[in-house]
Amino acid sequence: MSAPTYDLGKLHGGLRLQAHKKISTSEAIRTVPLPDQLVLPITQHAGDPAQPVVAIGERVLKGQLIADTEGSLGAPIHASSSGKIVAIEPWPVSRRYGDNAPCIVIECDGEDRALEPAEAPPAFETLSADELLTKILRGGIVGLGGAVFPTAQKLMQAITCELDYLILNGVECEPYISCDDMLMREYALEIVSGARILMHALKLEVGYIVVESDKPVALQRLGEVLAELDDEHLVLKQVPTIYPSGGEDQLVQLITNREVPSGGLPTDVGCLVQNVGTAVAIHDWIVNEQPLLSRITTVTGDGVTQPMNVEARLGTTVADVVEFAGGYTAGASQLIIGGPMTGKSVTSDRVPVVKATNCILVLSEAPSQGPELPCIRCGDCAAVCPVQLLPQQLFWYACADDETKMRDYGLTDCIECGCCDLVCPSHIPLTSDFRTAKARIRELADEKARAERARLRFESRNERLDKEDQERAQELARQKKAARNAGPDAIAEILKRKQEQDEDR
Amino acid sequence: MWTAILTIAAIALIAGLALSYASQSLPSDSGKLVDQINELLPQTQCAQCGFPGCRPYAQAIVNDGVAINLCPPGGDDTIRKLAATLGKEVLPLAEQPVAGRAVAVIDETLCIGCTHCRNACPVDAIVGAHQLMHTIIEAECTGCELCIAPCPVDCITLRALS
Numbered sequence: 086m087s088a089p090t091y092d093l094g095k096l097h098g099g100l101r102l103q104a105h106k107k108i109s110t111s112e113a114i115r116t117v118p119l120p121d122q123l124v125l126p127i128t129q130h131a132g133d134p135a136q137p138v139v140a141i142g143e144r145v146l147k148g149q150l151i152a153d154t155e156g157s158l159g160a161p162i163h164a165s166s167s168g169k170i171v172a173i174e175p176w177p178v179s180r181r182y183g184d185n186a187p188c189i190v191i192e193c194d195g196e197d198r199a200l201e202p203a204e205a206p207p208a209f210e211t212l213s214a215d216e217l218l219t220k221i222l223r224g225g226i227v228g229l230g231g232a233v234f235p236t237a238q239k240l241m242q243a244i245t246c247e248l249d250y251l252i253l254n255g256v257e258c259e260p261y262i263s264c265d266d267m268l269m270r271e272y273a274l275e276i277v278s279g280a281r282i283l284m285h286a287l288k289l290e291v292g293y294i295v296v297e298s299d300k301p302v303a304l305q306r307l308g309e310v311l312a313e314l315d316d317e318h319l320v321l322k323q324v325p326t327i328y329p330s331g332g333e334d335q336l337v338q339l340i341t342n343r344e345v346p347s348g349g350l351p352t353d354v355g356c357l358v359q360n361v362g363t364a365v366a367i368h369d370w371i372v373n374e375q376p377l378l379s380r381i382t383t384v385t386g387d388g389v390t391q392p393m394n395v396e397a398r399l400g401t402t403v404a405d406v407v408e409f410a411g412g413y414t415a416g417a418s419q420l421i422i423g424g425p426m427t428g429k430s431v432t433s434d435r436v437p438v439v440k441a442t443n444c445i446l447v448l449s450e451a452p453s454q455g456p457e458l459p460c461i462r463c464g465d466c467a468a469v470c471p472v473q474l475l476p477q478q479l480f481w482y483a484c485a486d487d488e489t490k491m492r493d494y495g496l497t498d499c500i501e502c503g504c505c506d507l508v509c510p511s512h513i514p515l516t517s518d519f520r521t522a523k524a525r526i527r528e529l530a531d532e533k534a535r536a537e538r539a540r541l542r543f544e545s546r547n548e549r550l551d552k553e554d555q556e557r558a559q560e561l562a563r564q565k566k567a568a569r570n571a572g573p574d575a576i577a578e579i580l581k582r583k584q585e586q587d588e589d590r
Numbered sequence: 591m592w593t594a595i596l597t598i599a600a601i602a603l604i605a606g607l608a609l610s611y612a613s614q615s616l617p618s619d620s621g622k623l624v625d626q627i628n629e630l631l632p633q634t635q636c637a638q639c640g641f642p643g644c645r646p647y648a649q650a651i652v653n654d655g656v657a658i659n660l661c662p663p664g665g666d667d668t669i670r671k672l673a674a675t676l677g678k679e680v681l682p683l684a685e686q687p688v689a690g691r692a693v694a695v696i697d698e699t700l701c702i703g704c705t706h707c708r709n710a711c712p713v714d715a716i717v718g719a720h721q722l723m724h725t726i727i728e729a730e731c732t733g734c735e736l737c738i739a740p741c742p743v744d745c746i747t748l749r750a751l752s
């Protein structure tokens with residue numbers, strides 16, 4: 086069951102891009118030496134920021150919890166080496182929105198002393214699903230493919246659904262990035278172990294490990310490992326090299342021919358997708374009690390002297406990593422965290438390597454594309470859109486700020502892959518326009534929800550005031566009636582009492 | 591020929607009777623229109639239109655034909671939507687629109703606990719008891735400014751939210 090199989094579903098659109106991956110895969114993964122200082126942002130995952138549980142001046146050990154989850158969605162953060170907490174302060178980070186974020190800064194003591202494990206961890210087969218999930222939550226593990234969604238919460242959602250397949254995503258379709266490729270070559274055993282833990286936790290019978298056809302070495306290595314284990318539940322699948330087949334929904338479509346519904350999740354069609362790097366992190370935590378402290382990242386591009394894949398402690402600055410890779414070349418001009426299609430351009434190399442950092446891309450000056458021209462409605466963008474949207478229509482409505490139409494045409498399903506940008510003959514930056522439009526839609530939805538709440542409060546207040554008025558009128562009527570019923574003697578007595586009171590004053 | 595004329599006349603008579611019956615005895619849908627108009631208004635309940643809240647303004651628009659350009663928080667956007675729904679002409683705003691979202695803030699060191707602002711708030715966004723400090727629930731405040739005038743010690747200000 087270990088030979089790559091080819092029975093695949095259909096993916097709409099997509100592009101064959103120049104890979105630029107060979108430049109960084111010629112050497113084995115190298116480890117970046119421990120820096121003097123580690124900078125750990127408290128938001129390294131989707132959801133709420135983690136809350137620091139250490140004080141400035143405190144000594145911490147490698148693997149010690151330094152920020153814990155607060156709120157319903159999040160992941161804890163651990164010290165990636167031993168040392169002293171010197172600051173908790175805003176620091177430049179690479180995020181889509183905003184440039185500075187609170188970070189915990191550790192001054193390393195160079196000893197790299199680890200927290201003593203309490204006892205040998207139990208074999209995962211003996212743990213129940215609940216125990217495994219609770220444990221994964223404590224490991225600070227997030228989706229390492231780039232979306233950094235907390236893994237434990239993803240699994241907790243998945244366990245409530247009826248699932249058929251586990252899909253391990255080793256597609257890595259974006260140009261330049263090769264960290265998953267190298268990971269599959271060197272950590273194939275750990276990937277398989279992680280897959281088995283996941284399948285045990287979710288009681289799944291079938292697991293697919295999916296690799297793109299341009300990674301023959303990784304395919305061969307995984308094939309060997311699977312052949313040796315002879316596990317009939319795990320199947321290696323090879324998919325053609327088309328961007329963006331590594332997108333979660335696209336991969337499900339490709340492997341199972343099931344379409345993830347608009348606004349839905351892969352679990353709606355019985356699939357759970359995890360990145361291969363996440364599987365290794367799960368293995369490290371469950372089997373070796375090692376939380377997520379480092380990650381493999383590709384440092385590449387024509388602006389780096391010696392492109393390679395490195396294993397870097399979380400919190401190492403990009404400057405340190407680039408220096409380890411021989412430094413910048415003379416022509417280097419642009420620093421991107423992530424790939425060329427979905428990555429984020431940053432202005433400072435002081436940003437740290439975080440759980441999401443799968444690639445550090447340094448490019449020399451790109452040839453100018455020319456100015457943005459009017460849309461000629463050629464439809465090339467619709468042909469390549471992997472979600473089968475109509476980018477030219479969406480662009481039209483985004484310009485007009487027509488929220489209803491943008492929703493009708495499925496803007497919220499856009500995965501921001503950047504294919505439409507690339508094929509547009511008028512050089513319209515469609516993806517960035519859509520990103521802005523999505524933010525605008527969210528804003529409008531917020532406004533609407535607020536208005537609705539205000540309306541309800543206003544109406545219930547009016548109801549309450551009406552009720553109070555009525556009650557007062559009733560009380561008055563009751564008193565009047567009581568006085569009338571009491572007869573003239575009683576009234577005379579009341580008047581007398583009143584008079585006495587007035588005289589007393 | 592007479593058959594045809596009589597048939598047509600009979601159909602017209604029956605249809606006419608049915609329609610006049612329906613228009614008199616079935617409830618009119620002006621309530622539905624008020625809901626629809628109310629939905630387009632920003633629900634700040636600020637009374638800047640001269641009516642005590644958004645729903646009263648919506649009722650006045652539908653029932654009394656009041657102008658559609660009296661809502662400063664809604665701005666030109668709301669006027670455009672109202673015009674489209676009612677088939678009226680788009681008018682410029684009668685007053686200057688407010689910029690961005692703002693909330694009222696009570697200076698708690700000055701507050702004397704008179705409850706005047708609490709009673710003025712159209713959305714019950716102010717909490718506080720008699721002779722005790724009051725405060726504003728930021729998430730519920732619509733920035734309508736109705737609490738500012740009643741305050742005897744002028745301790746309420748409007749703060750813009752970024």
